[in-house]
Amino acid sequence: MPNSGNLKDLIDLDLLQNIQDRLSEITGLAFNIVDFKGNPINNYSNFCNFCKKMRSTKEGMKLCYEANAHAGLEAAIRQEPYVFKCPAGLVDVATPIIMNNNYLGAIFFGQVKTNNEKFLSIKESNYCSKMFKKNPTLKKDYDEIKYIDYNKIESIFSLVKIVVNQLVEKSVLNSIQEDVNFNNIKLIKEQEERIKLEKQLKVLNLKLMQTPMKLNFEFNILNSISNLALIENAPKTQEMIYSLSDLIRYTSKNIGCEVTIGEEIKNIITYLKIQSSRFGKRIKYKVDIDENIKKIKILPMILLFVIEYSITNGLSPKKEGGTINIKGYILENDAIITIKDDGIGISENELFLILNGKCENEVVGMNIYNINEILANYYGKTYKADIRSKVNIGTTVRLKFPLSHMKENNKSKT
Template sequence: MNKTDKTLKILMDSNLYSRYSGLLSLSNISLLLIDPNGDILLEFNPSPEFCKVICQECETRLCSDYISRLKPGKGERFVCRYGLENIVLPIHIDNQAIGYVIGAQVFSTDSEYQKYLIDIMAIATEKKLEPEFIAKSISTIKTIEENKIEIHEQLCNHIAKNICYDFSESINNTDKAIARLSIEKEMLEKKIIDLEAKNMSLVINPHFLFNTLNSIARIAYFEKSHTTEELIYCLSDLLRYNLKQDDELHTIGSEVDNIEKYLYIQKIRFKNRLEYEIDIAEHIKPHRIPNMIIQPIVENALIHGITPKRDGGKVKICAEKYKNNITISVIDNGNGFPKAVLQSLQQPESKLGIGFRSTDKRLKRYFGDEYGLTIVKSDYSGSTVTISIPTKPNARR
């Protein structure tokens, strides 16, 4: 084993993931560390299941589209044969690429149409897989706005440069931990955090908005009814609430009202494929919680749990107060979390998935480490996610 390989192994054995966990919690797009041959060393954020099962040569090795672009020099952004946006950034030591940071593996809003051009039957025949499995894996590939892909590229570039610095320190036999962040890191982290603060409320998937508007348009075309009026009012209130530029504590009641509007619109879309129930006692509603904490969990239950089921399912939101604590539960009878998410949950350094970890982090920031988000269960009978908060918070912002 040469010196570079030894350094790489030492760095991998260190707390590399935890060093960047603060930044990683701001993005749920894939981000991986690989060696010069295309073998996966560490998944900061996991790749989509489609990329892992359909495209990669094996579980620990990248697809041929990536491997063909592993060249020393400047990084690049490219579109793979299936239309996904990808990022490749080399980690250089003495003009030698000792590894790469890669990421994205998403559709842009401009290229999303290519999702529907993928030949599912041809892939099923080639890979000897069920077409339904392939269709489901394609449906879970994210579509991301261009500006967010650019921010993610900056994050990847920052991590690549700092890993390069770590390597240099290790090669020079420097064992002491890095005591400070570079100016570039501080500026980038501030930029991303500022962006997150401004857009903290914009967590509704834009495709939901597009689908909703289409639903309203169809209804308006065929009938001039009270239903149309209610949909428009609900959407207006939903957007107004989500666009509030703050990160303050809101009442549980206002959060639930917002979620009820969201579920009402989804019910119009999915009709009898979606049932929902909200059971929050009046004495619980005045208590306060960070804004937009519950809604993303409900949306996750709908997207990953209910939507993939042919017959749909039910989402239930309930809460109970015990002594000085309140527990809010989001329960669905869907398919459970995707395999990639469950795998990430099983990793010791990633107790929660990226999106959930961000939510958990916000709750702990307000209320303390004993509170937060817990995935109680997730299997083929459904998922249960709970939020615990104190009845009398002593906000720690």
């Protein structure tokens, strides 16, 4: 019968001590309570001088603890009070404390002599005889231990058994009530969370309804501007408007979907062309993507947000501008994309704020934080972006995507 709980945690020790003291007063016997290992968990009640002296030595205490552990286990196996003789030959009774079929400990009482000699000593030892020779007063203490009729011992252990059963039932009821209270609190929190999610869903649905209307409106405006550029003979402006239209169309089309790395890179090049038109020779870029990973599907906009950060916070503030290098390859079971710039870099403190979502006033920085949260939730915590940066040298962002995960996604979507 294995132990799966702590007696101190499951039963009120103050109540146990009070019950033990009252029983000791009523019966005149010694009482103590031990855990399932035989170790006392509270103060002794009415111990005789002989037993106090025996437990005052290391070997004597060890003998008593081992005897209690053995007797408690015997009582637990029988699920009844177990009467035995301790190594000193005194009669003790172990009443098991069993809760939910788990043996937690036992209440012991006795330290007496009785007229019934049928009980064997639970553990033979010559330690007592050695102690008698060393300490003559110990023999006197032993001789003064009172005799008690065995029928009275039986009556007492019947009473103790009733008390223990009542105590266990009370503790079980308390445990059930605690579980009920915990489940009620958990249910209330779950209901609150559900209401919160329902509100968020309503807001999201509203945004999704508004998105097509907003995009149609934006496309109409862009078409008007494009026609105006054509009338005014401004081909470069018209080209930028077409590129911007492609960018918006790509973004809107892939909301909530996965895209291939090849599609994402094509969209990124469109974005980089727009930025190159804006910054001229100050912004340069190089793209080197392994053909083997171009058909692998990933979440859209992840790479674009990193590149946006590199341009806005890395290269744009630098007077002479710089270069973004985008490289993609396979490493073991992952597709690796590195985005490296030679911009102004990020300080340790700023990087800490970004990675912990504390740059509230900086939308682009929050995008980096959100990317990490999305990657961790979608692929696992080990797939967060690895960002290395040095001030006035540049920043490298390393992203990885699990091939096995994406291959499964590809199969399910083909």
